Amino acid sequence: MMILRIDFLSLVIALSQVLAIAALIDPNDYVVLRSLKDSWTHTPPNWDNDDPCVWEGIGCAGNRVVSITLASNGLEGQLSSDITGLSELQIMDLSYNKGLTGPLPTSIGNLKKLTSLILVGCGFSGAIPASVGSLPKLQYLSLNSNNFIGAIPPSIGNLSSLSWLDLADNKLTGSIPVSDESGPGLDMLFHTKHFHFGKNQLSGDIPSKLFSSNLMLVHLLLEHNQFTGSIPSTLALVKSLEVVRLDRNSLTGPVPPGINNLTSLQELFLANNALEGSLPNLTGMSSLNYIDMSNNSFDPTDIPPWFSSLQSLTTLVMEKTQLRGQLPVTLFSLPQLQTVSLKKNRINGTLDIGSSYSKQLSLIDLRSNFIDAFEHRSGYTPQIILVDNPICQEGDHESYCSIPQQTNSSYSTPMDNCSPTPCALDKTSSPNCACSYPYSGTLYFRAPSFSSYGNFSLFTSLQKKLMTTFNSQSLPVDSVSVSNPTKNIDNYLLMSLRIFPSGQDFFNRSVISSIGFMLSNQTFKPPPGFGPFFFIGDSYPYFAGSLAGAHHKSANTTVIIGVAAGGVVLLLLLVVAGVYAFRQRKRAETAAKQSNPFALWDPKANTGGVPQLKGAKSFTFDELKQSTNNFSASNDIGKGGYGTVYRGILSTGQLVAIKRAQQGSMQGGLEFKTEIELLSRVHHKNVVSLVGFCFDQGEQMLVYEYIANGTLRDSLSGKTGLRLDWIRRLRIALGAARGVQYLHDLADPPIIHRDIKSNNILLDDRLSAKVADFGLSKPMGDSERGHVTTQVKGTMGYLDPEYYMTQQLTEKSDVYSFGVLLFELLTSRTPIEKGKYIVREVKQAMDTSKDMYNLQSLLDPIVSYSTSPRSVERVVDLALRCVQESGVDRPSMSQVVKEIESIMEAAGVNPNVESASTSASHDVDSKGFNHPYSNDSLFAYSGGFTPSRLEPK
Numbered sequence: 001m002m003i004l005r006i007d008f009l010s011l012v013i014a015l016s017q018v019l020a021i022a023a024l025i026d027p028n029d030y031v032v033l034r035s036l037k038d039s040w041t042h043t044p045p046n047w048d049n050d051d052p053c054v055w056e057g058i059g060c061a062g063n064r065v066v067s068i069t070l071a072s073n074g075l076e077g078q079l080s081s082d083i084t085g086l087s088e089l090q091i092m093d094l095s096y097n098k099g100l101t102g103p104l105p106t107s108i109g110n111l112k113k114l115t116s117l118i119l120v121g122c123g124f125s126g127a128i129p130a131s132v133g134s135l136p137k138l139q140y141l142s143l144n145s146n147n148f149i150g151a152i153p154p155s156i157g158n159l160s161s162l163s164w165l166d167l168a169d170n171k172l173t174g175s176i177p178v179s180d181e182s183g184p185g186l187d188m189l190f191h192t193k194h195f196h197f198g199k200n201q202l203s204g205d206i207p208s209k210l211f212s213s214n215l216m217l218v219h220l221l222l223e224h225n226q227f228t229g230s231i232p233s234t235l236a237l238v239k240s241l242e243v244v245r246l247d248r249n250s251l252t253g254p255v256p257p258g259i260n261n262l263t264s265l266q267e268l269f270l271a272n273n274a275l276e277g278s279l280p281n282l283t284g285m286s287s288l289n290y291i292d293m294s295n296n297s298f299d300p301t302d303i304p305p306w307f308s309s310l311q312s313l314t315t316l317v318m319e320k321t322q323l324r325g326q327l328p329v330t331l332f333s334l335p336q337l338q339t340v341s342l343k344k345n346r347i348n349g350t351l352d353i354g355s356s357y358s359k360q361l362s363l364i365d366l367r368s369n370f371i372d373a374f375e376h377r378s379g380y381t382p383q384i385i386l387v388d389n390p391i392c393q394e395g396d397h398e399s400y401c402s403i404p405q406q407t408n409s410s411y412s413t414p415m416d417n418c419s420p421t422p423c424a425l426d427k428t429s430s431p432n433c434a435c436s437y438p439y440s441g442t443l444y445f446r447a448p449s450f451s452s453y454g455n456f457s458l459f460t461s462l463q464k465k466l467m468t469t470f471n472s473q474s475l476p477v478d479s480v481s482v483s484n485p486t487k488n489i490d491n492y493l494l495m496s497l498r499i500f501p502s503g504q505d506f507f508n509r510s511v512i513s514s515i516g517f518m519l520s521n522q523t524f525k526p527p528p529g530f531g532p533f534f535f536i537g538d539s540y541p542y543f544a545g546s547l548a549g550a551h552h553k554s555a556n557t558t559v560i561i562g563v564a565a566g567g568v569v570l571l572l573l574l575v576v577a578g579v580y581a582f583r584q585r586k587r588a589e590t591a592a593k594q595s596n597p598f599a600l601w602d603p604k605a606n607t608g609g610v611p612q613l614k615g616a617k618s619f620t621f622d623e624l625k626q627s628t629n630n631f632s633a634s635n636d637i638g639k640g641g642y643g644t645v646y647r648g649i650l651s652t653g654q655l656v657a658i659k660r661a662q663q664g665s666m667q668g669g670l671e672f673k674t675e676i677e678l679l680s681r682v683h684h685k686n687v688v689s690l691v692g693f694c695f696d697q698g699e700q701m702l703v704y705e706y707i708a709n710g711t712l713r714d715s716l717s718g719k720t721g722l723r724l725d726w727i728r729r730l731r732i733a734l735g736a737a738r739g740v741q742y743l744h745d746l747a748d749p750p751i752i753h754r755d756i757k758s759n760n761i762l763l764d765d766r767l768s769a770k771v772a773d774f775g776l777s778k779p780m781g782d783s784e785r786g787h788v789t790t791q792v793k794g795t796m797g798y799l800d801p802e803y804y805m806t807q808q809l810t811e812k813s814d815v816y817s818f819g820v821l822l823f824e825l826l827t828s829r830t831p832i833e834k835g836k837y838i839v840r841e842v843k844q845a846m847d848t849s850k851d852m853y854n855l856q857s858l859l860d861p862i863v864s865y866s867t868s869p870r871s872v873e874r875v876v877d878l879a880l881r882c883v884q885e886s887g888v889d890r891p892s893m894s895q896v897v898k899e900i901e902s903i904m905e906a907a908g909v910n911p912n913v914e915s916a917s918t919s920a921s922h923d924v925d926s927k928g929f930n931h932p933y934s935n936d937s938l939f940a941y942s943g944g945f946t947p948s949r950l951e952p953k
């Protein structure tokens, strides 16, 4: 086998690729991910890589995609329906990307392996597709904080593995679906522990059928909806309940008496409804921490005895509930009591809090009652408000007779025994006094068991638990900071969370995704007392550690100092880099002089004396410098990782394209020579030919003939303004086919191009096709006539699936790509456009019984209005044969050439006559389109992959 080039770097790349082969992604998954990439902006930079299994946020098992976790990545766009092609996908977490909008694809139910569908805090809209009910393995369905509308699909009742169902904070309407003869309902969710439906516009009765003793429901959150009717008595059957929030609805009727059977219940929110009848008897609810039954229409009731018997009570909120009588002193000695708020009732007599009241008691708010006395005791007193009671006469100056200033607890994680230094730019000092870019967001606790925020040990335990969770996943987190506990109008406890990176001053994308997932997927479990929570992450603009996308603060001293210090460091780095580069260059020059494989070739001599070179001329550096006007910017026609391409005019007047490798992209001299030998043997009018090369003064350059009209892709996309009618397209197809056939059958050694695509077909001034780019080409020695086993390379969309699967490269792989090229000529589309694969599209739309096979909607209009519809159909037939699954079923290139010739003849076109020149109407100097030579992977200089290096001898 022939080896084109070997150098150390490529060996390393090669080895890593070999290791990656096992994870080489399934082609269908690849197409889907390309589609996702195309439909989103701000995807991670490494999504340019050929292997999506290495993409940040993508997890593979074997060669299949099993997870997509991209929380807080700043993604924008819609969720393409192609996602449903990921048949092995188990986890999808796109949380905290507010820019993700549009509906969920209705076909989402095809993701049969999905266990977690987590889209918290995005901008999705439309109805929740009923097909989510067809995800048999789904455990987490979190669609909260989006803009979903419509009803809760009853089909969700089919999700027998569902543990977590969060639909809160959307615009859902309709009632809660329960099963009936016509289908399933949520009453069948026997394993679901969480119904979080708060903050929607759900209406109707809360169905009695929803609840049964078979449920394992822990959190029932229906707050802030439009439910009517009464609370069903069946609720009392769900013994596992710990949190019930029915507040902020329009519920009427009495509270079912059985509710005090719910002895595990910790939080009960019934406030802001129109509940009637007598107050519920909560005797025996020994776990109850938090009660809020304010603003209902209960009958006037004497203070019930259970007020003083609930030993776990922290919070008793019963505003405007027609309570009357005197408060018992025993209420205040409940050991955990923090808040008593009984505003606007008819409480009378003396307020006596006794002497053994709870140490945690922080607020007693009894404004607007009929209290006429207050027993003063010495020592610590909680805040007491008796405004608008008989005890507070006009002009009274007792502290309890005025409404205190709202004093929010201003908790913030303290510094950990260090003093923070001012941080430059947007950085923040962590609790460990390190300046970095934290990941921030808000924690929402929907039903905490406490109401006093003065006990900081709770927040300390929250911090500790967060750190423990991050550490357990080995996430590089230095510290966390929680701050500003506040209660919002929904009675949620909000806390700001900042998470600081360790090891470097910013988080990588994958770490942000992992942290986001731990919070969105409820991997993090807050300490007892915090109850159900959700997190809304901010987007994180500091992935590169840079300020890209971040808000710049106005300049202040810190900034200036930071910039100045940074400037000095930068200067030092530049000096060091300069010295290094100078030395490297000297070294390279010396090395080149010592081992110049071209030394035997006298550049000035006739190249005919070097048999291998068959016409390729050796140019001096000065010659090419002159021909490109000293490599001037105006001659620059393309740039890439390998270096730059210049247009040049040789002293003979010949127009050429000169590809100049930059430092770092160069190959060893021997490899360069080998490559030139290969390229210089290729001579065909439909193949771009090498004019010469330069290996002089430490430079490596290749000189090609200049092709005036750029790439076929540019013309198909309309960039060049060239009109490609159907006959011209047939000529281009024929020219390209002849070029490829030449490489397969006539070149010596035969060459498999391996990257046939419209970007590699150049059009000359007569619109003749010329095949370019041998960057991936495989010469075949006699021994492996038939196939070469090789690392799969090429361009997705054109890649032969058989080659992909077996890694056995044959000429038929080029035939497959050529078939795709024919589809491009037919449709002008790129092979994968908006996630749709052209081959699949054509196959699906095709109906051979109809005119033009019913493909008018896919065909380029210029093609569908062709005067020779039969020729279009025959090209479709040919293209389909070229993209047969199995290589043996595809025609050879020579058969392809013959067929195109036959199609042209049948259409009355002579296949051997070229079009007239187009150059007059075309501005060859135009920089308005990508010049063919700007292709990054063009020829052997490609900075990235040159897989032929992989081959063992």
Ligand SMILES: *[C@@H]1O[C@H](CO)[C@@H](O)[C@H](O)[C@H]1NC(C)=O
Binding pocket: 281, 282, 283, 284
């Ligand atoms: C409340 O319930 C308890 C126990 O279930 C019972 O002993 C008590 O009599 C009830 N109180 C009222 C006022 O009905």
Ligand SMILES: *[C@@H]1O[C@H](CO)[C@@H](O)[C@H](O)[C@H]1NC(C)=O
Binding pocket: 324, 325, 326, 346, 348, 349, 350
């Ligand atoms: C408190 O009000 C109740 C009736 O609502 C009444 O029976 C009682 O005498 C009042 N107590 C005092 C001390 O005013």
Ligand SMILES: *[C@@H]1O[C@H](CO)[C@@H](O)[C@H](O)[C@H]1NC(C)=O
Binding pocket: 359, 360, 455, 456, 457, 458
């Ligand atoms: C603060 O909360 C912790 C944990 O809930 C509790 O053990 C402790 O007694 C509380 N401290 C005070 C002063 O209330």
